[in-house]
Amino acid sequence: MSTGAIIFLALLALVALWAIAAYNSLVRSRNKVDEAWSGIDVQLKRRHDLVPNLVETVKGYAAHERQTLQSVTEARREAEAARGPEQAERAEAKLTSALGAVNALAEAYPELRAAENFQRLQAELAEIEDEIQASRRIYNANVQDYNTRVQVFPTMVIAGMMSFTTRRFFEIEVAAERAVPQVAF
Amino acid sequence: MLAPDPTHAAAGRRELFRAYLRGRAAVYGYLLGCGGAFLVGAWQQSPLIMAAGPAAVALGVAGIAWYAADRAAAGNFYRKLSQSLGLFLVGRAELLPLTPLLGAGDRRHCENWMQGTLPGDPPLRGGFGHFVYEEIPKKRGDDAELVQLSESHRLALCLAELEPSIALFKGVFMRPRPGLFDFGEDWQRRNHLRTLQLESAAFTDRYQLRITDDQDERRARELFSPTLVNFLATHPLAPCFELKAGTLAVFVPRVLEDEGNLVFLLDAARHIAGRVLREVEEAAARPAA
Numbered sequence: 001m002s003t004g005a006i007i008f009l010a011l012l013a014l015v016a017l018w019a020i021a022a023y024n025s026l027v028r029s030r031n032k033v034d035e036a037w038s039g040i041d042v043q044l045k046r047r048h049d050l051v052p053n054l055v056e057t058v059k060g061y062a063a064h065e066r067q068t069l070q071s072v073t074e075a076r077r078e079a080e081a082a083r084g085p086e087q088a089e090r091a092e093a094k095l096t097s098a099l100g101a102v103n104a105l106a107e108a109y110p111e112l113r114a115a116e117n118f119q120r121l122q123a124e125l126a127e128i129e130d131e132i133q134a135s136r137r138i139y140n141a142n143v144q145d146y147n148t149r150v151q152v153f154p155t156m157v158i159a160g161m162m163s164f165t166t167r168r169f170f171e172i173e174v175a176a177e178r179a180v181p182q183v184a185f
Numbered sequence: 186m187l188a189p190d191p192t193h194a195a196a197g198r199r200e201l202f203r204a205y206l207r208g209r210a211a212v213y214g215y216l217l218g219c220g221g222a223f224l225v226g227a228w229q230q231s232p233l234i235m236a237a238g239p240a241a242v243a244l245g246v247a248g249i250a251w252y253a254a255d256r257a258a259a260g261n262f263y264r265k266l267s268q269s270l271g272l273f274l275v276g277r278a279e280l281l282p283l284t285p286l287l288g289a290g291d292r293r294h295c296e297n298w299m300q301g302t303l304p305g306d307p308p309l310r311g312g313f314g315h316f317v318y319e320e321i322p323k324k325r326g327d328d329a330e331l332v333q334l335s336e337s338h339r340l341a342l343c344l345a346e347l348e349p350s351i352a353l354f355k356g357v358f359m360r361p362r363p364g365l366f367d368f369g370e371d372w373q374r375r376n377h378l379r380t381l382q383l384e385s386a387a388f389t390d391r392y393q394l395r396i397t398d399d400q401d402e403r404r405a406r407e408l409f410s411p412t413l414v415n416f417l418a419t420h421p422l423a424p425c426f427e428l429k430a431g432t433l434a435v436f437v438p439r440v441l442e443d444e445g446n447l448v449f450l451l452d453a454a455r456h457i458a459g460r461v462l463r464e465v466e467e468a469a470a471r472p473a474a
Binding site: 029032035036038039043130131132134135137138141142145 | 384385386387388389410411412414415418
């Protein structure tokens with residue numbers, strides 16, 4: 001075998017090794033995105049599980065606010081049925097808004113606001129929202145890492161050949177973010 | 186002479202150095218050294234020793250003064266820091282090898298060690314300072330010179346006693362992810378460990394997370410809540426921790442010698458300890474399966 005052929009084969013082997021490494025890194029990166037999505041899913045489920053308790057507690061003090069409570073229940077049902085970041089984003093925004101209305105109710109019902117159970121649920125909800133935010137940051141960081149791999153040269157060649165497509169960031173508005181601090185002078 | 190409120194271990198060192206050089210001990214030492222060099226030169230009949238001797242003595246005196254100033258400045262800094270944190274400055278200390286890190290290397294000790302109740306709520310007993318472990322090469326004969334080959338590793342460490350976590354956390358260990366050409370000692374390797382992968386790519390890039398064989402993996406995963414993972418993955422100091430036998434050892438694999446970073450490490454340790462205790466509380470509140 002001539003020297004030229006050996007060099008050519010060696011180069012070919014190097015390219016093949018690089019392609020395998022690039023493909024594996026893309027798969028690893030994509031799996032991390034999926035794992036992070038499962039993490040968000042777990043936290044969202046915790047929030048969904050809290051809603052019936054919250055509704056029941058509010059019912060005890062403000063039973064005639066049926067429309068608000070119904071919209072929360074409906075938003076929860078939609079959020080539970082949502083699949084994937086895009087649907088979840090919309091459904092969770094609706095649920096956040098409905099939960100915001102429940103919080104507003106507490107302002108009108110001092111007894112509800114003072115109820116121990118309600119306070120505990122609110123604290124739990126706030127904690128879950130913190131965890132959702134943290135999960136979202138992890139997910140988005142993973143998506144950014146993955147998208148960069150898919151878009152930069154030369155891994156984009158492998159990504160294109162193997163149908164790796166970019167993923168969408170997950171944006172969700174939570175009650176803590178919506179709340180505007182009230183400053184009184 | 187000394188910085189009234191030193192913010193790092195080298196604060197006031199230059200002033201102390203100047204003061205030591207002007208001090209009686211340095212002057213007498215220099216004069217005696219010069220006299221000695223002159224006598225040795227005369228005895229050896231060497232004009233070179235007689236001429237260069239005083240310069241060598243001056244360098245030696247300056248070196249000793251610099252070392253003394255460095256120690257005194259550091260001592261002052263750690264004394265003030267321990268007072269401000271409400272801790273007792275022990276200085277040099279030995280620790281029980283309760284976690285793999287605390288048993289790393291062949292010889293280990295703590296320097297600038299402060300102990301007592303760590304500031305913050307809830308009150309936690311613990312200590313804080315620098316941890317040094319040395320690796321002494323083996324199978325090189327009994328030559329006394331071999332001791333000089335030992336390699337020292339220094340890191341900033343904060344220990345907290347978390348007794349309630351004993352039953353739940355049998356061994357959870359984090360360390361910085363080694364690079365491709367990082368051949369440093371893996372002190373956790375001596376134990377039978379399993380590697381745990383978390384969902385965060387940033388965390389995985391930064392750390393290696395391992396648990397002991399008898400550690401419940403689900404519990405360990407629950408400990409690493411998204412907020413804790415985020416906290417660790419984005420913390421500027423990249424703190425690592427080991428949790429075993431009710432001892433939490435939070436460390437940064439380098440020496441921190443300024444108040445800002447040391448207090449930052451202490452805050453990180455409190456944050457992690459808080460998360461561990463919360464997990465313990467939640468586990469206790471959950472009905473048994």
